[in-house]
Amino acid sequence: MSNNCFTVDFEDWYQGIELPFSDWHKYERRIEKGFYRVLELLNAYNSKATFFTLGWIAETYPHLVKEVADAGHELGSHGYSHEKVYNQTPEEFRHEIRQTKNIIEQLTGKEVTTHRSPFFSITSKSLWALDILAEEGYKIDCSISPIKTWRYGISSCPDSVFRIKENNLIEFPVSRFSFLRKKWAVGGAYFRIFPYSFTLNGMRQRIKNNLPNMFYIHPWEYDPEHPHVKFERKAMLTHYANLKKTYSNTQKLLIPASI
C-alpha cells in the first residue's frame, strides 16, 4: 500500500456544497458522526491518512483535530471558509492559508506543510495560488484535478506527482484513470456512484503504470442521514448519491493487499 494514500477533506456536510459561510450557523452540525466513522475505519485497518482541515473546523472543534494528531494522522490545510480559490483575491487566499496553518499548528505543535484547496479550485484561473503556498511555508499541494468538470480541473495536468520548478512546491494531483474512453478519479463521488470494482480497477491501472493513488473522501460521505437541502441540481446529484455504501466500500479498500 505504500504508493496509495488516503486523504480526508475535513469539513461538515453543509460546507461540502456551495452554501455561503454566513449561513453555516443555520445548519445542523454533524461532523462528529462521519468523522468517528472514518477514524474508526482507519484505526481498524491500521491505516494513516492526511486530514485536510478547514481552519473553521479546527477553531470550532479543537478536540477533533487533536484526536486526528494523537491517532498519528497528518493534518493539512483546506483553507478557512471553503471558498473556491478562483473566487478569491490573492490577498484573501494568503490570509486563509496562513490563518489555518497557524490554528492547526497551535493545536498540534506540528508544522503544517500540505494543502488542498476547496473543490480542487486551483485551476488555470488561479495558478498564482501555488507561489503563495510556497511563500507561506507549504511544501506539498493536492489541489489540482487533471479531470475538467463544471467546478474545477486542468486537463493538461500530469498524472504523476511533480515538482514546480519556479517555487519548488510538490504537486500531487487527483488520481485519474481511463475507462470507456473517459477519465475518472479515485475517491469522492466516483467512489460512491459506481460499484467498488470501478475504483479498484482504476487504482490497479495506475499501479500498473507506476503511478501513486491518492484516494479522497469527506466525513459527511459516512453520514447518510445528514439533512437534505436544495441547492444546484448537478451538485445535489453527486452529493447525496449512494452515501450508504461509503462505509462498506472503504472497508474493502482498506483490507491489506486488496488493491
Ligand SMILES: [Zn+2]
Ligand atoms: Zn472541501
